[in-house]
Every structure is written in structure tokens, then in C-alpha cells.
Amino acid sequence: MYNIKKMYNAETISDAVKFLTDNEDAKIIAGGSDVLIELRHGKLPNATLLNIRDIKEMQGIELINEDIIIKPLSTFTEIAENQIIQERIPMLAEAVNTVGGPQVRNIGTIGGNICNGITSADSASTLFTLDAELEITGPDGTRNIHIKDFYIWVAEVDLKQGELLTKIIIKKESYENYFGHYYKYAKRNAMDIAIQGCAVNCKLSDDKTKLENVRIGFGVGGPIPLRCFETENKAKGKLINNELIDEIGKSVLEEVNPRTSWKATKEFRLHLAQELSKRVLREAIERAGGHIND
Amino acid sequence: MIEIIKCKINGRDQEIAIDPRESLTDMLRNKLGLTSVKKGCEVGECGACTVLIDGKSYNSCIYLASWAKDKSIITVEGLTSENGELSPVQKAFIDESAVQCGFCTPGLLLTATEIVNSGQKYTREELRTLISGHLCRCTGYENILNAVEKALNQEN
Numbered sequence: 125m126y127n128i129k130k131m132y133n134a135e136t137i138s139d140a141v142k143f144l145t146d147n148e149d150a151k152i153i154a155g156g157s158d159v160l161i162e163l164r165h166g167k168l169p170n171a172t173l174l175n176i177r178d179i180k181e182m183q184g185i186e187l188i189n190e191d192i193i194i195k196p197l198s199t200f201t202e203i204a205e206n207q208i209i210q211e212r213i214p215m216l217a218e219a220v221n222t223v224g225g226p227q228v229r230n231i232g233t234i235g236g237n238i239c240n241g242i243t244s245a246d247s248a249s250t251l252f253t254l255d256a257e258l259e260i261t262g263p264d265g266t267r268n269i270h271i272k273d274f275y276i277w278v279a280e281v282d283l284k285q286g287e288l289l290t291k292i293i294i295k296k297e298s299y300e301n302y303f304g305h306y307y308k309y310a311k312r313n314a315m316d317i318a319i320q321g322c323a324v325n326c327k328l329s330d331d332k333t334k335l336e337n338v339r340i341g342f343g344v345g346g347p348i349p350l351r352c353f354e355t356e357n358k359a360k361g362k363l364i365n366n367e368l369i370d371e372i373g374k375s376v377l378e379e380v381n382p383r384t385s386w387k388a389t390k391e392f393r394l395h396l397a398q399e400l401s402k403r404v405l406r407e408a409i410e411r412a413g414g415h416i417n418d
Numbered sequence: 419m420i421e422i423i424k425c426k427i428n429g430r431d432q433e434i435a436i437d438p439r440e441s442l443t444d445m446l447r448n449k450l451g452l453t454s455v456k457k458g459c460e461v462g463e464c465g466a467c468t469v470l471i472d473g474k475s476y477n478s479c480i481y482l483a484s485w486a487k488d489k490s491i492i493t494v495e496g497l498t499s500e501n502g503e504l505s506p507v508q509k510a511f512i513d514e515s516a517v518q519c520g521f522c523t524p525g526l527l528l529t530a531t532e533i534v535n536s537g538q539k540y541t542r543e544e545l546r547t548l549i550s551g552h553l554c555r556c557t558g559y560e561n562i563l564n565a566v567e568k569a570l571n572q573e574n
Contacts, residue, residue: 126482128439160441160480161461177485201474225551226529227477228462314550315463 126163131173137181137261137290143174145263145286150174152288154197157224157232158240182235182290185209190296196235196289200247201226203234213294215304215325219250222308225315235289238274241281241348244318248275248349249341250306253325255298262287275348302327302337303412307404309396311387319388320344322400324408328364332414335359335368338405345380345397352379352401364414373402423487427452428496436483442476443467445483446493454494454524458553465552468525469493475529475551494524497531507531507569516565518556526552530566534573542567 132150134140144150153159153173162168176182177197185206186193192208200220203209209217223229223237223246237245238258248271256271263286271292274282283289304325310316321343327336338359340352355375362368382393406416421438424431427450436445443460446452446469455478458466462480469478470492497505504512507530517523526549533540533548540548545566546559554562 125437125444126439126441131438131484156480156482157462160482164461224462225465226548227465227468227475227551230474230476231462231480314547315553 126160127166127169127171128163129170129172131175133175133178135178135180137179137288140174140176140179140288141261141263141286144288147172147174148285152176152239154236155199155231155233157228158236176288190300192294192299194234194292194294196239196292197233198235200229200232200234200237203247204229213254213299213304215306215323216247216250216254219246219306219308219321219323222246222306222318222321228315234292238271238292239281239283239289241275241277241279243278243346243348244321244344245349246306246308246318246321246343249321249323249343250304250325251292251294252341252349252351253304253323253339254294254302255339257293257295258289259291259293260287261290266290268293272351278347299325302339303408304339305404305407305411307400307407309400317387318343320382320393320396320400322397322404324401324404326405326408326412328409328412328414332412333364335362335364335409338372338408340372340376340401340405342376342380342397342401344393345376345382347381347383350380352376354379364409364416366416369402369405369416372405373398376401421484423484425486425488426490428492429490434483438482438484440483442469442478442481442483442486442491445486446478446491452493452495456521456524458521463553464522465525465529466522468528468552470528470532473532473535475532477551492528492531494527497527505531506572507534507565510565510569510572511562514561514565514568516557516561522552522554526554526562530569533566534569540570545570 132143150172182195182197184195200223204217204221237247257268302325306323308318308321323341326338329336343349380397384390420435446455456466458464460479462477467479468475471489
């Protein structure tokens with residue numbers, strides 16, 4: 125038996141906002157693959173839960189003026205199998221397919237993956253490199269923020285009292301002509317948590333010889349998912365060759381800040397950051413139709 | 419706390435009095451006696467408690483009983499035909515000696531049933547990914563994969 129004191133089933137977003145505003149200690153539950161485990165481990169004793177899984181407005185994936193709107197209750201399986209995602213941002217399908225195993229992907233939601241504020245979330249680094257915008261709804265209406273501003277610290281995100289994540293928006297200009305890749309480094313191929321995850325999304329010049337734009341994201345590159353903006357700026361407009369890739373691999377080391385944990389040491393994670401950024405970038409460039417010249 | 423939910427279990431409509439704090443695993447085992455649903459890790463890692471909900475595999479240990487409202491749930495007890503004959507997937511598991519201690523078997527049978535029911539063809543590598551949410555500590559998975567492949571080839 126789970127140690128649940130009270131569970132409220134919200135049917136609309138406004139219903140959920142009202143309950144969250146009135147119940148300061150309420151914990152949102154969607155898929156349950158994080159919350160029920162915390163409950164099982166005794167970390168949420170006597171919990172007041174707000175069940176949002178029946179809120180229709182928060183389900184599904186839509187295309188509005190070619191902007192992709194992912195509702196937060198979308199499960200990893202739904203995202204991986206969705207045509208809009210597969211055709212426009214296949215790297216997100218690739219990323220969410222590395223989460224847990226099939227049963228976990230059937231229940232886990234992308235909203236929960238982001239809102240629990242954990243650096244190893246497989247969807248997060250990819251959403252960073254897609255410049256995802258988040259719509260947050262609260263008692264005063266909605267506000268939109270870039271996903272990089274949503275993460276504050278470990279397990280701490282920018283959700284104020286009464287607020288919940290209601291949309292993940294990926295604008296057309298953020299994904300059009302971009303090609304990306306996500307690689308999860310873990311000890312097992314399934315049912316494991318990333319020792320580090322790296323996502324690279326790039327756009328090449330028309331002749332495919334230059335990096336017109338590149339976005340590099342890491343999970344477990346620091347306490348929260350991060351982007352390597354300085355490296356990205358340095359790489360912009362540069363000719364694609366091995367030298368550039370090596371430079372990028374070195375440069376990301378100035379921007380990541382991993383720690384030693386029981387899974388891996390800081391030194392190993394730094395080694396991974398350099399190596400993964402290079403390999404993932406190579407793959408992204410190849411997917412974009414580019415070649416790496418010597 | 420008692421809540422009455424309606425759902426379909428192994429093809430039969432049921433009304434069940436549940437405690438909103440209990441997991442689907444507990445409901446199936448304790449209220450309905452469906453003990454093929456195994457309690458393993460209870461945190462969604464081992465797959466022993468897997469059931470089919472509306473045709474898809476879920477870990478019933480991290481699924482609240484109250485969420486089963488209006489859903490159709492299949493456990494191993496629902497795989498056999500009315501006269502007790504084993505399903506093609508069950509037969510394949512026996513033929514290929516895919517069972518040793520048997521603890522992971524009920525969950526794997528259901529995931530294998532989902533795979534066979536999909537009507538699609540899969541490579542062995544894809545099958546490995548599809549059963550990756552189940553931990554088996556005896557067989558080394560080879561015979562399980564042989565069984566899934568056999569059932570898949572027979573049906574599709």
C-alpha cells in the first residue's frame with residue numbers, strides 16, 4: 125500500500141491550478157514512474173497527490189503553424205511513435221527511446237521527465253538543443269520560458285505555488301533544417317540511468333561545408349542539464365573538419381561541471397564530455413548531409 | 419478508504435472495491451487472486467509484475483489500482499482459452515525451454531503476447547529491445563528470444 129493521505133483527480137488545467145494553489149504540499153502525479161517510486165522508498169510520507177493524468181488538454185502532440193506542441197502528458201512511447209516527431213525532430217524520438225524499458229516508456233511522461241528537475245533526464249538535453257519553450261500555467265494565467273531557465277538546481281524547477289507545466293513548444297525556426305543526435309552513455313543498454321547524455325543539433329551551410337549553427341547539450345554534465353553556449357558561438361560559421369571537432373571537444377570542458385558520484389568519477393565524466401561531444405557532433409553533421417574533411 | 423471501479427479483467431467485466439492507495443499488482447493478487455502477477459522489485463525495474471492494459475505492457479507495481487477504471491487488463495490467467503488450452507506464446511515458451519525458475523515468465527509471456535499481437539515482424543535485435551524491461555536471472559535470455567521468435571513466426 126502506498127502511503128497516500130489524499131489524492132485529487134483533476135479534470136481540467138484550471139481545476140489542477142486551483143488544487144495546487146490551495147494545497148501547498150501537493151505533489152503532482154502523472155505517469156507515476158518517479159512519484160510512486162519515491163513513495164515506495166518512503167521519501168514522500170503521507171503524500172497529498174494531485175493526479176493530472178485525466179486532463180485531456182494536457183494530452184497529445186499537435187502541429188500549429190509548423191510549431192510542434194507536445195503536451196506534457198505525452199508518454200515516451202507516444203512521442204517515439206508519433207509521426208510529427210519522427211518526421212520533424214527524430215532526435216527526440218531517439219532520446220526518449222533510451223529511457224528505461226518499454227513498460228516504463230509506456231507510462232513515463234515527458235512533462236514528468238522535465239519537471240522532476242533531474243540532470244540525467246534523457247529528454248532534457250535534447251529539448252535544450254531544440255530551444256524548447258515551456259508554457260507554465262498558474263493562478264495568474266500562462267507564461268512561457270526557455271527550458272534552460274526552467275532548471276534552477278537539482279530537483280528544483282521554476283514552478284511557483286499553483287503552477288504546472290502545460291505545453292512544450294518547439295518553434296519551426298528551432299528545428300527546421302536542423303539535424304541532431306542524442307547519445308546516452310550508461311552501463312546497460314536498457315533500464316539504466318545515464319552516466320552522461322549528450323545531444324547535438326546542427327544546421328549546415330547550403331554547400332554543407334560549414335556549421336551554420338550548432339547547439340550542444342549535456343545531461344549529467346553538471347547539476348542540471350546544460351548547453352555549451354560559448355563553444356557553440358565559437359563554432360558558428362566554421363569550416364567542418366577534424367580540427368574543428370577536436371576544438372569543440374576541448375572547448376566543452378570549459379563549460380561542463382560534472383561531479384563524482386557512485387556511478388562515475390568527475391574525471392571520467394569530463395573524458396566522456398569531450399569524447400561524446402565529438403562523436404555525437406560527427407553523427408549530427410553526417411545526418412545533416414555533411415562530410416568531415418581532414 | 420474504499421472506491422468501486424469498473425474494469426475488464428481477462429475479458430470479464432468486473433466491479434471491484436479497491437483502496438485508492440493500492441497498486442494494480444496488489445489489487446490483482448489480493449482482491450482477485452491472480453497470483454501470476456509477481457511482486458519483484460516493486461519499483462518498475464524488473465518487469466515481473468507486467469500486465470497488458472488495453473493491449474500494452476505496463477509494470478502493474480507502479481500503476482495505481484484506481485487508474486484501471488474502464489481499462490481492459492490481461493494477466494497470464496487470461497491467456498489460456500476457455501477449455502484450458504495454452505496460447506501459442508505459452509506453448510512456444512515450453513517448447514523452447516524458456517522457463518527456469520519461472521519468476522520472470524508471466525511478465526515475459528504478456529510482453530511476448532503484445533509483440534505477437536502487433537502483427538509486425540521483428541529482428542532478433544529488435545526483440546531484445548522489446549523485452550528489455552524484463553530481468554531474467556536464469557536463462558541468459560537466449561531461449562526466451564527463441565520462444566518469442568517462434569511464436570512470432572507461427573502467428574505472423
